Amino acid sequence: MVQEHSSIEAFPLSLELTDDDAVLEIVWDDGHTSRHQLDVLRASCCCAVCQGHHPSQSLNLKADEFRGIRMTDIAPVGRYAYHIVWSDGHDTGIYTLKMLRELKNST
Numbered sequence: 001m002v003q004e005h006s007s008i009e010a011f012p013l014s015l016e017l018t019d020d021d022a023v024l025e026i027v028w029d030d031g032h033t034s035r036h037q038l039d040v041l042r043a044s045c046c047c048a049v050c051q052g053h054h055p056s057q058s059l060n061l062k063a064d065e066f067r068g069i070r071m072t073d074i075a076p077v078g079r080y081a082y083h084i085v086w087s088d089g090h091d092t093g094i095y096t097l098k099m100l101r102e103l104k105n106s107t
């Protein structure tokens with residue numbers, strides 16, 4: 001079987017909103033815990049709308065622009081990513097497990 005997406009070893013055991021729903025905490029099955037502030041996560045969105053198809057098209061989003069942002073919905077996409085819908089109406093963001101794991105903890 002061909003691996004369609006680059007995969008990582010670890011898989012999330014649990015995802016939870018903490019810190020008054022301002023932080024997404026992910027506990028991985030290898031014992032690592034990721035803590036991502038939602039404004040940082042929103043600004044890190046790597047979809048075509050936010051990043052364009054070329055670096056020159058990037059919106060250069062900054063976490064400052066998303067203070068107080070909330071997650072409206074989060075749903076798994078296969079076993080490789082999560083689709084996140086944001087309270088600002090942005091709903092094209094796919095966050096791969098690899099990205100969620102490699103993004104530096106922001107809290």
Ligand SMILES: [Zn+2]
Nearest residue numbers: 045047050093
């Ligand atoms: Zn986006």
